[in-house]
Amino acid sequence: MLELYDLEKLAAFAREGTLVAASEKLLISQPALSRSMRKLEDEIGVELFTRSKNRMELNENGRLAAELAETLLSEAGALVERVRQLDRSRKTIAVGSIAPAPLWELAAAISELYRGMLISTALLDDAEELRTGLLSGTYTLVVLTEPPELPGVEYLGFGGEQLCFHLPINHPLAGARELSLADLNGETMLLRPDLGFWTDLLKAMPDTHFIVQRESYAFGELLRASSLPAFNTDRAERRYGAAEGRVTIPITDPGASVHYYVAYKKESRARLAEALKYIGSEDRR
Amino acid sequence: MLELYDLEKLAAFAREGTLVAASEKLLISQPALSRSMRKLEDEIGVELFTRSKNRMELNENGRLAAELAETLLSEAGALVERVRQLDRSRKTIAVGSIAPAPLWELAAAISELYRGMLISTALLDDAEELRTGLLSGTYTLVVLTEPPELPGVEYLGFGGEQLCFHLPINHPLAGARELSLADLNGETMLLRPDLGFWTDLLKAMPDTHFIVQRESYAFGELLRASSLPAFNTDRAERRYGAAEGRVTIPITDPGASVHYYVAYKKESRARLAEALKYIGSEDRR
DNA sequence: CCGTATTACGCTAGCCGTAATGATG
DNA sequence: CATCATTACGGCTAGCGTAATACGG
Numbered sequence: 001m002l003e004l005y006d007l008e009k010l011a012a013f014a015r016e017g018t019l020v021a022a023s024e025k026l027l028i029s030q031p032a033l034s035r036s037m038r039k040l041e042d043e044i045g046v047e048l049f050t051r052s053k054n055r056m057e058l059n060e061n062g063r064l065a066a067e068l069a070e071t072l073l074s075e076a077g078a079l080v081e082r083v084r085q086l087d088r089s090r091k092t093i094a095v096g097s098i099a100p101a102p103l104w105e106l107a108a109a110i111s112e113l114y115r116g117m118l119i120s121t122a123l124l125d126d127a128e129e130l131r132t133g134l135l136s137g138t139y140t141l142v143v144l145t146e147p148p149e150l151p152g153v154e155y156l157g158f159g160g161e162q163l164c165f166h167l168p169i170n171h172p173l174a175g176a177r178e179l180s181l182a183d184l185n186g187e188t189m190l191l192r193p194d195l196g197f198w199t200d201l202l203k204a205m206p207d208t209h210f211i212v213q214r215e216s217y218a219f220g221e222l223l224r225a226s227s228l229p230a231f232n233t234d235r236a237e238r239r240y241g242a243a244e245g246r247v248t249i250p251i252t253d254p255g256a257s258v259h260y261y262v263a264y265k266k267e268s269r270a271r272l273a274e275a276l277k278y279i280g281s282e283d284r285r
Numbered sequence: 286m287l288e289l290y291d292l293e294k295l296a297a298f299a300r301e302g303t304l305v306a307a308s309e310k311l312l313i314s315q316p317a318l319s320r321s322m323r324k325l326e327d328e329i330g331v332e333l334f335t336r337s338k339n340r341m342e343l344n345e346n347g348r349l350a351a352e353l354a355e356t357l358l359s360e361a362g363a364l365v366e367r368v369r370q371l372d373r374s375r376k377t378i379a380v381g382s383i384a385p386a387p388l389w390e391l392a393a394a395i396s397e398l399y400r401g402m403l404i405s406t407a408l409l410d411d412a413e414e415l416r417t418g419l420l421s422g423t424y425t426l427v428v429l430t431e432p433p434e435l436p437g438v439e440y441l442g443f444g445g446e447q448l449c450f451h452l453p454i455n456h457p458l459a460g461a462r463e464l465s466l467a468d469l470n471g472e473t474m475l476l477r478p479d480l481g482f483w484t485d486l487l488k489a490m491p492d493t494h495f496i497v498q499r500e501s502y503a504f505g506e507l508l509r510a511s512s513l514p515a516f517n518t519d520r521a522e523r524r525y526g527a528a529e530g531r532v533t534i535p536i537t538d539p540g541a542s543v544h545y546y547v548a549y550k551k552e553s554r555a556r557l558a559e560a561l562k563y564i565g566s567e568d569r570r
Numbered sequence: 571c572c573g574t575a576t577t578a579c580g581c582t583a584g585c586c587g588t589a590a591t592g593a594t595g
Numbered sequence: 596c597a598t599c600a601t602t603a604c605g606g607c608t609a610g611c612g613t614a615a616t617a618c619g620g
Contacts, residue, residue: 046372087331
């Protein structure tokens with residue numbers, strides 16, 4: 001029977017041009033390769049080479065066979081790769097989110113519910129990329145601020161989030177009941193990186209200087225020790241509590257208050273049953 | 286390394302559903318198949334089956350792998366088939382013709398020039414079929430009555446042919462210098478089968494009864510012993526001579542005199558060099 | 571119990587490498 | 596004579612079959 005390693009040898013010979021060179025690439029001896037090529041001709045039942053005593057070349061048949069062999073080999077590789085990829089995707093839940101807070105919560109809940117599964121998370125600021133990523137299989141679940149009306153895609157509400165200023169009590173505006181982004185424009189503010197779509201809102205504060213601190217502990221220290229204004233959200237505060245000596249004041253700008261939607265492909269519903277139960281059941285005003 | 290016989294086994298298991306059934310189809314023992322399947326999982330690095338002590342089934346990975354294996358196997362089969370086909374076509378010159386006379390001559394000349402080659406011939410009455418057959422590779426050479434203006438196709442003139450009546454000398458019209466088909470309409474005529482495009486001309490003789498005789502010797506006897514009119518052509522006469530006691534009288538209808546053109550693909554020119562020399566050199570008025 | 575998968579244990583066919591031979595430029 | 600292909604011969608390993616084991620409907 002025709003076998004892939006025979007075709008591999010043929011392809012190597014086609015590339016190298018002589019048995020010696022090909023056998024070196026293949027890490028076998030010339031005689032072995034010579035025999036294999038004869039066997040292959042025998043197998044197909046057709047002459048593939050023109051042989052002189054001292055030289056062996058592909059004939060027209062051989063060139064076609066080598067070319068087809070090359071593609072068959074790459075298809076065999078693709079087979080393995082596709083199966084491995086399916087396996088990985090079956091063992092992975094990839095969550096993509098437009099905002100950090102729902103991502104924390106989802107990732108925590110899912111890794112709790114699906115022990116042994118690989119949970120991969122991604123925070124993006126582009127909703128379109130999340131939608132196409134969901135359709136293409138890059139993400140199993142995506143969190144958006146608008147319901148995605150896509151074919152074969154379902155979604156559940158996942159509560160809302162309200163952006164707030166997080167001001168030291170001695171800040172001039174600390175007594176306000178609510179504020180707009182413009183009210184603090186021009187000041188220097190503390191900021192975390194990886195804000196997802198919230199980043200867009202910062203454009204409403206063009207004259208503000210932001211000090212970005214990635215490291216969580218350091219950020220906490222700055223919150224405590226400095227009197228720089230920062231952001232907070234109701235959802236972050238519910239999770240981490242408010243910083244000492246600071247007040248949380250809602251921001252009124254449109255876009256500072258959003259709702260979240262968790263979307264998934266209909267075909268993943270069975271696999272995600274537990275996660276969807278969690279997302280739907282939780283009481284989120 | 287992944288091999289086709291492993292995939293063959295996987296495909297068989299997928300079709301049969303149990304190791305026992307598959308092993309019987311494959312003519313190997315169950316243990317051998319059992320091991321092969323483990324080896325295959327190992328090779329791909331992914332679980333392909335759900336195993337209970339008493340039952341083995343494909344899981345999602347396995348179903349994908351089996352499906353891909355099936356297509357890969359059929360592609361491997363196609364590889365062999367295509368190479369064999371190329372080999373056959375390299376060893377064959379297929380001549381298709383719209384008329385018998387040029388086909389005899391070409392076939393004879395070519396089998397002389399290309400000893401060891403397989404010469405296959407076909408006589409058709411549809412010029413379009415010959416043209417498409419030439420393009421698709423069904424025919425290496427085709428004989429037509431009109432130059433085929435096709436991309437990548439060249440042609441040479443191959444002389445002409447004049448249709449004649451072949452009348453016994455005692456026939457009332459035997460003294461004519463030329464005749465039209467209508468002149469003999471209504472009589473009973475002797476006819477050979479396989480006339481190619483000439484068949485169309487018989488429509489001009491709707492009231493004629495044709496006695497068709499395939500067997501060459503019998504046809505000759507009828508020519509000699511009967512006084513039935515028959516057809517002949519200048520080209521046939523040059524080859525076989527005229528029958529005793531008969532005269533050959535040209536037919537004047539349009540279409541009773543034609544020129545022939547031998548067409549071939551430009552890419553076959555090298556292969557056909559000898560044949561083309563013959564076709565071109567011969568002096569054919 | 572019969573059907574199914576797995577494990578254990580030799581065997582062997584197929585493939586390989588080394589060495590020798592032949593041909594060519 | 597350096598390079599390449601082929602032939603001859605002996606070794607080894609991957610895959611096989613038989614037999615035995617284990618589990619389940």
